[in-house]
Amino acid sequence: MRLIPRSRGGALVRFGVGALLVILFTAATTAVAGLLQFKTFVADFNQTPPISHAQVTIANPGHPQTLLLIGSDHRAGEPFSQANTDTMMLVRIDPNSSTINLLSVPRDLKVLLPEGGGLATDKLNAAYSIGGPNLLVRTLRQQVFPGLRINHIIDINFGGFEALVNTVGCVYTDVDHRYYNNTALTDYSSIDIQPGYQKLCGSDALAFVRFRHTDTDIVRNARQQDFLRWAKAQFSESELLSNRNALVKVFGAHAETDADLHSLDGLINLFDLVAFSAGHQIKQVPFPAILLPCAPVPTTASPAVQQTPCYVTADPGAEQAAFHAFMTPTKPAPAARGSGSGGHPGSGGSPGGPRGGPGSAQAPGLTADVSDGKAQAAKLGNIGMPVYYPRLIMAGSTYCTDGTCAEGPVPNSYPRAYLIHDQSGKAHVAYRLTLVMNPGAGQYYGIQGTTWQTPPILGSPTQSRTVNGRRLLLYFNAHNLNQVAWRSQGAVYWISNTLTSDLSSQQMIAVAASLARS
Template sequence: MTPDEPRERSVWWKFAAGGLLMVLLTAAATATAGLLAIKDVADRIPKLAQDVPVEPTKPGKPQTLLLLGSDRRYVDRNSKNAARSDTIMLIRLDPGQEATTLLSIPRDLKTEIPGYGYDKINSAYSLGGPKLTLRTVKELLGIKVNHIINVNFSGFRKAVDLLGCVYTDVDRRYYHSNAGLPASVQYAEINIRPGYQKLCGKKALDYVRFRHADSDLVRAARQQDFLRQAKDQISSSSLINHRGKLIDIFTKSTEADKQLATVSGLERLVKLAIFSAGHPVRQVTFPAQFVKDTLPDGTPEDYVTADPAAVSATVQQFLHGAKRAAHKQHSKRSHRSRTRVPTLLVNVARANKDLVAPSAAKHSLGFPIYYPTRATSAARPSNVDSPRLYTIRDRADKPHRAYRLVYIQSEIEGQYYGIEGTDWRTPPLLSHPTGHRTIDGRRLLLFREGERLRTVAWRTSRAVYWVSNTLGNSLTNDQMIGIAATATRVKKHR
C-alpha cells in the first residue's frame, strides 16, 4: 500500500456518497430509468452478512441512511488487516425539507462503543462490523436509521471517471513539487491555478485530496464544494446513457441491509429520492473538537471529542434544519430590492485599483475588469497568481477569456475569497440563482448554501462577474453583497 492510498480511499468514499446522491437525486427525467432498473438492482446487490436492526420504512416518509466506507468487507477481515470504516456518513432524505442533508462523523471521534468501552468510533467496524457501528451511531446521536449501505471505494472511482469532468471554482493557487526534496519530506505533487476551470481525472483528485497546510475542516469543505458542483453539472442524459455501467459498478461496490436489498425496499427509497429531486445537498458540520494527547508509553495521539449538547443541536439541524416554511420566508427577503450598501467593510479602492491596473493596461480581455472597492477588515490581496488572466473552454470547446482576483481572509484557517469575470455568460456555476437583490441599479444574483451566500453575481452587456465566498463561507451575507455592489471597473486611459 502506498502512502497516498488511505487518503485516496477517504476522498473516493466522499465521491461514493456523492455518486449515490447523484444517481438518486437527479431530476425527474431520470426517474423512469431508475424505476425500471429497481428489480435488476435489487436482485444483484449483495446483502450484508450481518442481520442489522434498521428501522422499518413507510411509503413517502423521510428516511435516514447510514453509509459506511471501508477498504474491505467485515467478513474479509483478518488478524493482520482489521477492517475499519474510513468514513461514517448519514444522509437524510425528506420531501418536506428544502435540502437533502449530510452529516459526516469524524472517524477519530472518541465515544462509547457498546460492550467495548471508550474508543475511536471507526474501531466499532473492526470490533463488530456494520451491526456494532450502527448501534454505536444510534446511541451517540439518538436517532433512528432506516437503511445501512457499506461502500467499497474502488468502484465509485470508476463511476466518477465515467461521469466526466467538473467545472470548479478554485479559490487559490495549489502547488507543490518534490523536485530536489529528500524522500522523507515528499508528498503528492499538485499544480492548479486559481479561477473557474474544468478539472478532470488526476487534477480533480489532486484538488480534492490536497491536505498539506489545510485543516480537516477546510479539506472537508473543499471536497464537499467539489461534490456540490459535480452534482449540479451531471446531466440526466449522462446518467441515462451510462445507466448500465453505473448499475454494474453500484452492485459490485456495495452491500446493503436485507430490507433495502428487496424490490419494495429499494422502490420506496427511489420514489422518495424522486420527490427530493432538485433539492440542494447541504452539509451539516459535526461539532468536532480536536485534541492532541500522549499515551502512557509516550506515543502522541490525535483524536476528536464533541460536547453532548452541541451534538444534540447538530442532530436537530440534520433532521429538521431545512424546513420549507423558513425557506419561503427567506426567499421573499432575498427578492426584496434594497438601495443601501451593507456596511462592515473597509475602503480599499486605491490599493485594488493599483493592483489590477497594470494587468488591465497590458492585456485586452475584450471586456472590463471589475475590482473590489470594499473588503473585509481582515482581507489582503494574494500575491500568488493574482491577478490571473486566462482562457477557459466551455463544453463545446469554445474559448472564453477570464480573470481571477484572490483575497486572503485567513491564511492560517485556509480561507480565501475571490472576484471572477468572464465573457462566458452561461457558466454552470450561475445556472440556478436562489434570489436576487438590486443595489444602486446593479441587479445582483444570489446563490445560497444554507443560510450563507456562496456566490453573488452580476451581468453586463459583455461579461458576467461574481464574488466567491471562502470554502468555509466565512464572509457574512452583508459582506458578500457589499463587495459585489461596490465593485467598479478599471477605466483605461486613452
C-alpha cells in the same frame, strides 16, 4: 504545514461522496421504466455482497429516510481492519421537506471504542477499522446522536468515486486556492490543482475532495459537501438518464450496501423517495466542532514518528441542536417582497442580508482597498476581457501572491488568467483573484470572471437584488450566501465565499457591489 500520514496498506482515502447522490437521483428517475429496470439494478448491486447484519431500520414506503454515506478504501471480502474511512455523511430525504439535508460527521471526533476488553479514547473513523460499518453506526447512535436511526448504509470506495465522476462527464468546481503536494518528495497524497472555476475529472476530483494537508477536518467536510452540490446542480435528469445504465454498473461494482438495497422492494422504496425529492436544494447542516490542538512533533523526531492525534469534540447540547436541524423538514420559503426576487430555505427572501434596504451595501468588518486590487489587475494585463476587482475586502485579509500563498513551484497562480472549456469544448477567457483570511483554517475567498456566460454554478440563483444600480444574483445554501454574481455585456463575474462561509451575507453583497473595472 501539517501533513497527515498515509494509512497502512495504501493511501488514506479522504473524499466526498457527491457522486453517490448523483447516482441515486439518476436511478430514481428511471422509476417509470418499470419492474424490469429495477431487476437490472438489483443484479448490478449484487456485484458486491451486502453488509453483514447491517445496523439499519427499514422505513415504511413513502416515509422519510436517513442514509449513512461512507467513503472508504475498503474492498468487498477484505477485513475491515485493513481499511479506513474518512468520510461519514448523513443524508436526510424527507417528502415533507423542500431540501435534502446533509450533515458531515468529523472523522477525528473524540469517542470511546472497544479495546482489550474495555474502552479507549480514539477517533470516530477508527470504529470502522475495528468493527466496520456496524460499530460506526452504534458509536454514532450511542455517543453522538442519540435517537439516530439509519435506514440505509452505502459504503463506496475511491475507485468508485473516480469512475462515477468520469461517467457523468466530470464536475465543474469552484477551486478556492492553489492545491499542491508532491508525493515523490513528501510521501503524502499528491495533488496539483490551480485556483479558479474549472472542470475536474476522476483523479483530480478525488484529490480535491481528499485534501487535508493544510486544512482541518471541518474545512474538508465543507469542501466535500460543496462538491456534492456542484455535481447535483450540474446535470439535468435527461443527461443523467442517458448514462443511467453505466452509472448503476459502476456503483454496483464499487459500493457495499445493506441487504435491503439488494432487494427489489428496498430499491423501489428508496428510489421513489429520491425521485420525489430530485428537484430539491441541498441544505448543509454544520457540525458544531471544537478543534483540540495537536501536541507539536519535536523538531528532532524521526520522520517515522507518528504525530499525536488531533481530536475534534463538541458540546453535547450543540450536537443535539445540529441533529435536530438535520432531522427537521425545511418549509418552502414564501415569495420575497420588495426588490429581491426568489427565496431560499428557511427565509423570508433575504435573511442575513444588509439592513440598509434594497439599495444598501453597508457591512461591518470590511476595509477599503483599492491599490492592491489595481495591482492584481495590472499583473493580469490584457487577458481578452475586462478585469474587475473589489474596492472593499475583509479586514485582515490580503491578496494571495505567488510569494505568499503558493504551495508549489508553478508561478502565475495568483492572480491567475486562464482558459476554461464549456461542455461543448469551446474555450472561454477566465481569471481568478484570491484573498486569504486564515490559511490554517482554510479561509480563502475569491473574485471570478469569465466570458462563459452560462457556467453551471450560476444556473439557479436563489434571489436577486439591485445594489448601487447593479443587479446582483444571490446563491444561498440554507442561510449561507455562497456566491454573489452579476452579468455585464460579454462576461459574468462572481465572488465566492470561503468553504466554511466566513463572510456574512452583508459582507458578500457589499464586496460584490464594490467591484470596479481596472
